[in-house]
Amino acid sequence: MPAGPVEARSKPRSIRVQDELTQRIDRGMLPAGSRLPSEPALAVELGVSRATLREALRALESEGLVRRMWGAGTYVADSRRVANSLDLNFGVTDAIRAAGMQAGIEQARHSMEPATVSEAARLELQPGSDVLVVERVRTADGKPIVLSRDILPGRLIAKRPEIADQMLTRSIYEVLERELGLVIHHGVASFRPVRADITVARRLGVPRGELLLAIWQVDYSEDGAPVLSSYEYHLADAFEFTVLRRGPGRRLS
Amino acid sequence: MPAGPVEARSKPRSIRVQDELTQRIDRGMLPAGSRLPSEPALAVELGVSRATLREALRALESEGLVRRMWGAGTYVADSRRVANSLDLNFGVTDAIRAAGMQAGIEQARHSMEPATVSEAARLELQPGSDVLVVERVRTADGKPIVLSRDILPGRLIAKRPEIADQMLTRSIYEVLERELGLVIHHGVASFRPVRADITVARRLGVPRGELLLAIWQVDYSEDGAPVLSSYEYHLADAFEFTVLRRGPGRRLS
DNA sequence: ACCTGAGAGTTGTCGGACAAGATACTAGGT
DNA sequence: ACCTAGTATCTTGTCCGACAACTCTCAGGT
Numbered sequence: 164m165p166a167g168p169v170e171a172r173s174k175p176r177s178i179r180v181q182d183e184l185t186q187r188i189d190r191g192m193l194p195a196g197s198r199l200p201s202e203p204a205l206a207v208e209l210g211v212s213r214a215t216l217r218e219a220l221r222a223l224e225s226e227g228l229v230r231r232m233w234g235a236g237t238y239v240a241d242s243r244r245v246a247n248s249l250d251l252n253f254g255v256t257d258a259i260r261a262a263g264m265q266a267g268i269e270q271a272r273h274s275m276e277p278a279t280v281s282e283a284a285r286l287e288l289q290p291g292s293d294v295l296v297v298e299r300v301r302t303a304d305g306k307p308i309v310l311s312r313d314i315l316p317g318r319l320i321a322k323r324p325e326i327a328d329q330m331l332t333r334s335i336y337e338v339l340e341r342e343l344g345l346v347i348h349h350g351v352a353s354f355r356p357v358r359a360d361i362t363v364a365r366r367l368g369v370p371r372g373e374l375l376l377a378i379w380q381v382d383y384s385e386d387g388a389p390v391l392s393s394y395e396y397h398l399a400d401a402f403e404f405t406v407l408r409r410g411p412g413r414r415l416s
Numbered sequence: 417m418p419a420g421p422v423e424a425r426s427k428p429r430s431i432r433v434q435d436e437l438t439q440r441i442d443r444g445m446l447p448a449g450s451r452l453p454s455e456p457a458l459a460v461e462l463g464v465s466r467a468t469l470r471e472a473l474r475a476l477e478s479e480g481l482v483r484r485m486w487g488a489g490t491y492v493a494d495s496r497r498v499a500n501s502l503d504l505n506f507g508v509t510d511a512i513r514a515a516g517m518q519a520g521i522e523q524a525r526h527s528m529e530p531a532t533v534s535e536a537a538r539l540e541l542q543p544g545s546d547v548l549v550v551e552r553v554r555t556a557d558g559k560p561i562v563l564s565r566d567i568l569p570g571r572l573i574a575k576r577p578e579i580a581d582q583m584l585t586r587s588i589y590e591v592l593e594r595e596l597g598l599v600i601h602h603g604v605a606s607f608r609p610v611r612a613d614i615t616v617a618r619r620l621g622v623p624r625g626e627l628l629l630a631i632w633q634v635d636y637s638e639d640g641a642p643v644l645s646s647y648e649y650h651l652a653d654a655f656e657f658t659v660l661r662r663g664p665g666r667r668l669s
Numbered sequence: 670a671c672c673t674g675a676g677a678g679t680t681g682t683c684g685g686a687c688a689a690g691a692t693a694c695t696a697g698g699t
Numbered sequence: 700a701c702c703t704a705g706t707a708t709c710t711t712g713t714c715c716g717a718c719a720a721c722t723c724t725c726a727g728g729t
Contacts, residue, residue, distance in 0.1 A: 175486065201710055201711085202710075202711070203710090211683090214681090214683065214684090215682060218470070221474045221478075222477075233428065233689075235690080237711080240640065250659050250661050346663065349480060349661060349662050351659075351661070352659045352661055353658045355652055355657070356627045356652045374609045375609065407503065408502065408603040408604070410506060454679055456679090464714090466714090468714080471712090471713090484681095488680080490680080
């Protein structure tokens with residue numbers, strides 16, 4: 164039973180429609196600013212009812228991909244989708260690849276340790292529970308740019324300890340998804356500028372005091388359980404992070 | 417006729433439903449994890465059709481406020497809404513107030529200047545067009561923490577130049593909304609750690625080389641037109657910025 | 670104690686219909 | 700010829716009713 168490959172369980176049709184439209188936009192079939200076919204026409208073309216199509220459109224709208232104007236039509240938003248959007252792209256690996264560079268991993272090691280009090284709180288575990296700690300230096304085109312320390316509950320890999328080794332050579336998100344069927348639903352990230360202390364500086368191969376961006380975050384699975392707590396030290400020039408800020412649409416009185 | 421009184425009820429009903437549910441969640445009437453009434457029941461209670469309610473629910477879902485499970489019900493998500501979320505809170509003023517401190521402005525000045533080539537591009541203007549430049553030092557409880565430089569198209573205030581003066585004492589977003597009816601729909605922000613150069617250091621009252629977080633962003637109005645381009649230098653310890661990252665829901669092949 | 674299946678409840682999808690807003694065109698006046 | 704106002708038509712918003720697909724619970728049998 165454990166070796167069950169993830170059955171492509173039937174996703175709601177509206178999700179498929181949403182993905183389809185997202186792809187069309189991303190691939191340029193629907194240029195920014197262009198008008199989509201009318202809802203009845205699009206519904207026929209996609210083989211779904213208008214209600215289902217509207218579900219998808221509503222989702223795309225709140226993602227900011229399209230704008231719907233009453234009586235006028237639905238338009239593809241000027242896709243200010245920047246390459247490395249912090250609130251969309253997940254993981255250092257994706258970010259490096261998005262920048263068109265080769266993602267690599269060096270100085271990787273993992274260990275099972277008892278959770279500190281603060282770590283246990285972040286992951287909603289009992290203090291002292293076993294947690295898997297993975298430390299890695301991420302490289303872009305062979306050059307070190309990020310030092311990361313990832314912490315996840317030990318029980319996740321208790322039955323398949325060999326999974327930890329895979330994390331030394333591949334994205335943790337990839338491993339979680341492919342080996343455990345665990346999909347990250349969302350994460351909460353914080354960041355601030357810091358100076359490299361001697362430990363970090365040595366591992367990244369930069370002088371002490373070098374400018375870094377520290378990012379720490381907790382990722383949650385679909386059912387809201389914390390899955391991964393991570394700390395990253397980025398070289399200041401490594402990435403240009405971007406965030407889409409959604410305006411004060413709804414104001415509480 | 418031109419002098420039509422602005423009837424405010426032009427918003428789609430689904431938006432009102434969405435706001436209503438958002439308020440109920442924020443006010444604790446719908447605790448995190450609790451189940452919402454069934455769609456037919458909720459629709460009756462809110463006085464809308466089920467289709468309209470579903471539009472609102474779909475939007476709330478993609479905002480991460482609720483989770484819908486096929487055949488099981490709709491549940492309020494564990495709202496990990498952090499205080500100073502970069503992708504939600506807008507403007508330094510809001511951020512300072514959210515932290516429970518008194519927002520102030522010092523060393524404020526404004527001037528009308530011709531747009532540089534890069535600024536013109538950001539604001540989609542002709543190079544050399546007049547732009548209003550507002551420079552301010554923002555304070556929290558009297559202590560300088562942010563140096564900001566805001567740039568907006570001159571035509572916006574061409575007919576009411578006195579508006580520029582208001583920006584020296586209040587949030588630009590507030591002024592835009594109250595005086596011009598301009599509501600920011602979304603913005604694209606980028607950031608990176610920098611060191612304070614002599615100019616910035618002097619104005620913020622910190623030593624040269626101090627750790628800062630530089631944020632630059634462009635804000636857009638509801639119709640997608642760029643309205644405001646701004647540069648901010650934040651003291652590293654001023655805020656703890658947070659971003660809600662939405663998971664890799666849809667993966668492009 | 671465990672497994673099995675029927676039932677009720679909930680969300681997903683469908684089809685059609687009408688209302689409300691926006692745009693484009695036409696007829697009328699200047 | 701130009702502008703204006705009204706109309707025609709298209710598009711999105713909302714509504715209704717119905718059925719399908721899925722979950723969970725609970726009674727019944729093993």
